Amino acid sequence: MSEVIVITSGKGGVGKTTTTANVGTGLAMLNKKVVMIDTDIGLRNLDVVLGLENRIVYNLVDVVEEKCRLKQALIKHKKYENLYLLPSAQTRDKDAVTPEQMKNLVNELREEFDYILLDCPAGIEQGFRNAIAGADRALVVTTPEVSAIRDADRIVGLLEANELKKIDLIINRIRLDMVKRGDMLSVNDVCDILSVNLIGVVPDDEHIVISTNQGEPLVGSACLAGKAFESICKRILGEEVPFMDLDKKGILDMLKNLFKGK
Amino acid sequence: MSKHVVIKHNRYGMELVLDSEISFEKLLEAVSERFQASGDFFKDRKMAVSFKGRKLSEEETMSIVDTIMANSSIQIVAITDHDSELEKKMERQLQTKGSSLDTGIPERNRGRQNHSVEEFSDFGETDNQYNAEFYRGNLRSGQVLECSANVTLVGDVNPGAKIISAGNIVVLGALKGNAHAGINGNDNCFIFALDMNPIQLQIGQYYAKSPDKEAAKRRILPKRKTEKEEYCAKIATAQEGTICIESMKKTMFRLS
Numbered sequence: 001m002s003e004v005i006v007i008t009s010g011k012g013g014v015g016k017t018t019t020t021a022n023v024g025t026g027l028a029m030l031n032k033k034v035v036m037i038d039t040d041i042g043l044r045n046l047d048v049v050l051g052l053e054n055r056i057v058y059n060l061v062d063v064v065e066e067k068c069r070l071k072q073a074l075i076k077h078k079k080y081e082n083l084y085l086l087p088s089a090q091t092r093d094k095d096a097v098t099p100e101q102m103k104n105l106v107n108e109l110r111e112e113f114d115y116i117l118l119d120c121p122a123g124i125e126q127g128f129r130n131a132i133a134g135a136d137r138a139l140v141v142t143t144p145e146v147s148a149i150r151d152a153d154r155i156v157g158l159l160e161a162n163e164l165k166k167i168d169l170i171i172n173r174i175r176l177d178m179v180k181r182g183d184m185l186s187v188n189d190v191c192d193i194l195s196v197n198l199i200g201v202v203p204d205d206e207h208i209v210i211s212t213n214q215g216e217p218l219v220g221s222a223c224l225a226g227k228a229f230e231s232i233c234k235r236i237l238g239e240e241v242p243f244m245d246l247d248k249k250g251i252l253d254m255l256k257n258l259f260k261g262k
Numbered sequence: 263m264s265k266h267v268v269i270k271h272n273r274y275g276m277e278l279v280l281d282s283e284i285s286f287e288k289l290l291e292a293v294s295e296r297f298q299a300s301g302d303f304f305k306d307r308k309m310a311v312s313f314k315g316r317k318l319s320e321e322e323t324m325s326i327v328d329t330i331m332a333n334s335s336i337q338i339v340a341i342t343d344h345d346s347e348l349e350k351k352m353e354r355q356l357q358t359k360g361s362s363l364d365t366g367i368p369e370r371n372r373g374r375q376n377h378s379v380e381e382f383s384d385f386g387e388t389d390n391q392y393n394a395e396f397y398r399g400n401l402r403s404g405q406v407l408e409c410s411a412n413v414t415l416v417g418d419v420n421p422g423a424k425i426i427s428a429g430n431i432v433v434l435g436a437l438k439g440n441a442h443a444g445i446n447g448n449d450n451c452f453i454f455a456l457d458m459n460p461i462q463l464q465i466g467q468y469y470a471k472s473p474d475k476e477a478a479k480r481r482i483l484p485k486r487k488t489e490k491e492e493y494c495a496k497i498a499t500a501q502e503g504t505i506c507i508e509s510m511k512k513t514m515f516r517l518s
Contacts, residue, residue, distance in 0.1 A: 042404060043404075044422070048421075051474060051475055053421070053461055054461045054462060054471040054472045054473075054474070055471060056462075078474060090403060090404045090422045091404050091405075091406050091424070214475060215475055
């Protein structure tokens with residue numbers, strides 16, 4: 001039984017693409033057959049984050065316009081056998097595809113893949129409508145900022161209006177030190193505002209920037225963000241994974257605090 | 263009155279739209295007729311002239327200019343080409359459509375750059391092999407520059423952008439995106455760039471992609487280039503079924 005998941009946020013820059021790359025890779029590492037579709041036509045990024053940019057020959061629009069077969073456009077990941085990417089076109093815009101066409105495409109992919117992840121563009125226009133058209137389930141990504149939460153709320157409303165029932169929330173780039181100082185909304189605050197099921201919390205981690213630049217998703221690695229994405233993947237599969245304690249201090253931190261005289 | 267020659271005015275002077283169907287002799291006649299009729303209108307003005315609608319050789323251009331001067335009191339001080347207009351057109355198209363530029367590029371006169379191109383003519387012959395189109399500016403992500411002739415881009419091709427040509431491609435800048443030379447299947451074309459760092463290259467039927475990034479231990483971003491490395495121009499050609507990139511040498515284009 002395959003599942004189509006759209007990763008969306010409304011606001012730009014909160015980590016949709018990073019989340020898609022990491023969740024997709026994570027699910028593939030858990031032996032699921034996964035395809036990621038970049039629906040951000042005209043501003044494609046997912047290929048870069050995955051380090052597959054140099055392999056693109058055909059893209060989503062070519063498939064929809066029947067310039068090539070679907071199989072030709074799918075790019076197999078260099079490391080994971082069962083992870084594929086369908087890149088978007090860079091020279092076109094969102095109007096090149098209709099929701100109906102997306103739905104057909106996704107249905108075609110359902111036969112072969114366990115999970116189909118749709119990386120949604122920012123905004124609520126055509127691109128968003130295309131992305132959510134074929135989805136069974138949504139992951140709404142937000143950061144603990146008022147503006148991102150406002151947009152996420154609007155997105156949740158739109159998803160519900162489109163009869164997408166299964167909506168989960170990912171809070172990205174949270175910084176515990178700031179939450180403690182009272183300078184940042186806490187996980188609970190965000191959940192209270194949005195009242196959506198929380199599926200993961202990803203701490204702000206500089207490893208993310210490094211991995212994005214390198215084109216290697218960090219899911220499964222030892223860093224906090226890597227672990228966070230791994231648990232998100234497991235939760236998507238239906239496992240019960242306890243939320244990790246972000247407050248665990250390393251030895252270094254303890255030493256630091258010792259010298260500060262705390 | 264003849265419709266074979268149409269005079270249009272522009273900022274710098276006039277533009278002659280020439281009929282490409284009739285013979286050159288007929289055309290000359292038409293030009294002289296046209297200017298006899300309207301030559302007085304221009305009085306003794308100094309003008310720049312450009313031609314459109316018909317490919318002209320250098321000799322043909324000169325004889326048309328002579329005909330104009332003989333039949334009117336206009337002084338032609340310069341022969342211009344369409345560069346500036348082309349550029350504007352290109353810019354407009356890129357901005358509005360952000361898509362391919364396959365239309366609207368008027369056929370160019372044989373440019374001044376003929377001589378230099380002719381010498382390389384064993385590389386990448388195209389239908390109009392003596393033509394080279396010049397473009398200035400950077401191609402940014404999503405922009406595509408398509409040319410039916412050889413093309414020289416004074417600027418960079420950024421990742422996500424593509425430069426396509428029926429002939430050779432010269433990038434006087436950094437090639438960091440995609441390039442396809444000899445799109446009609448000509449394997450003899452070359453791609454030249456001052457900074458050769460493409461994502462994908464295609465020459466005729468051959469295709470090459472950049473190597474994958476190695477899992478860098480420490481340094482993620484490419485090393486800052488030192489002064490010496492900065493101008494290491496490279497040229498890509500198709501050899502024995504693969505695309506080879508070599509450093510540019512002085513002797514490479516020397517005629518044997």
